[in-house]
Amino acid sequence: MAAGTLYTYPENWRSFKAQIAAQYSGARLKVASSAPAFTFGQTNRTPAFLNNFPLGKVPAFQGDDGFCLFESNAIAHYLSNEALRGSSPQAQSQVLQWVSFADAEIIPPASTWVFPTLGIMQFNKQATEQAKEEMKKVLSVLNHHLNTRTFLVGERVSLADISVACSMIWLYKQVLEPSFRQPFPNVTRWFQTCVNQPQFKTVLGEVKLCDKMAQFDPKKFSDMQPKKDAPPKKDAPPKKEKAGKEGGKPQEKKKKEAAPAEEEMDECEAALASEPKTKDPFAHLPKRYFISPPTSDLRVILTTWINALANYNLSKYCDFNLFGR
Template sequence: MVFKLYGMGVSTCTQKVVMALKEKSIPFDFININVLKGEQKSPENLARHPFGKIPILEDEDGFRIFESLAIVRYIENLEPNKGARLIPADIKTAALVEQWVSSSVYNFYPSAQGIITERAIKPVAGRPTDEAAAVEHRKKLVPVLDVYDKQLAGHDFFVGNDFTLADLSHLPYFNVINRVEGDLIKERPNLAAWFERCTAKSTWLEVMGFVQGAPKCH
């Protein structure tokens, strides 16, 4: 089965899905949706995603699913035994994975995305950075990262020594943060070691190759 993935190469949510597809060695055709040009709000994309966003995964039967974490869970359920086990079979370990996935959504994402918007997205879009907002987002993110640094002490990934959805749900955002405010990672040794392990994975290097080869958004 060959999937169609609608998204944008530099989109962190798109990268989550690409990483999962690479982990499971699932081929896909990529259809670029340029968010900076508003293509996500086109009638065609609204038919695929009622909120006019990306990414969307579509299979050969026309089945579609949106929301990056929902897509990744679907991919994991298709091929649970290929590549990394993104959701462990053990229910207690799986619960811990979901605990940190939830943390990525509620504790980490709002401030992380705020920094990314101000420091990475706005400059590319030709819009001025709101420095006060960037500083405030950073201030709110710091205690979250301190918790993460403690969590990552003594093991390789968020839940034990295996790469899971808990790590994948964070990785693309940290990749941008490393570029725009990298001291947030470097000042926390356990977090820095985790980031180095994740970005050294062959599948993540494939994701970065995909991003380089994807159509440019500007």
């Protein structure tokens, strides 16, 4: 049975996956999310932490035997049992399918929509509206799949349910108001079934669905931003004293620098320069043109050549370049 410590910060929904999986499997998991065991932004930047977890990201897991893992899905998988991972190759593949679905289809639009309401990210109306439309598609897929199912894979909670439900916690708590979630009753029924399981409630507590869609608060966003120290004011340069009418002298104009002297030609260069310029032996001939198609496509080349034959005086053309070079 797995045993170890999970490093994270409070209310990190990614760490919830590992904690809930441990509740089901019975893995002995200690959670380090506050001082002195772990302080986010400090502990995860120390050489000792980076030696085990090079990116310095959380959640991060260190087993009692020294085994280390980062990435929330890998940690949750390690802390799960066979029932959560899937009891057959088909079930295991379906679990992986929904875990990937959560990462690829739910989290990106959910982050774009929810993070501004939490003050984590600046609000962008166009991006938010697009995220809402993407979320409707995601909910439609889930609603259809859950129409005849209690859980995503099989007849019991699996890692698929844990991963997808955790990725939707902040959606239901912040923005999925009754009117928005009304067309997707199967998803809401499934979500409430999951979060009310004892193993979920031990980690999440009571999950209350929002009554009204949260909105972006500029003040909250401003307060969440790190404060920048004001740059020191530069001393004003001392004012130049104006010269009096009598004592002041006009500034002298700068003399132009003399141009560098030209290098002297040697005897060979002088002889070449003294020779009369030769005339172009082809200057008396009429002007020629060069056809160069913009492609190596044979059909285009032939079309260009046929047009030249039909519409132009070929005496003007001296050559035809097949490769546009």
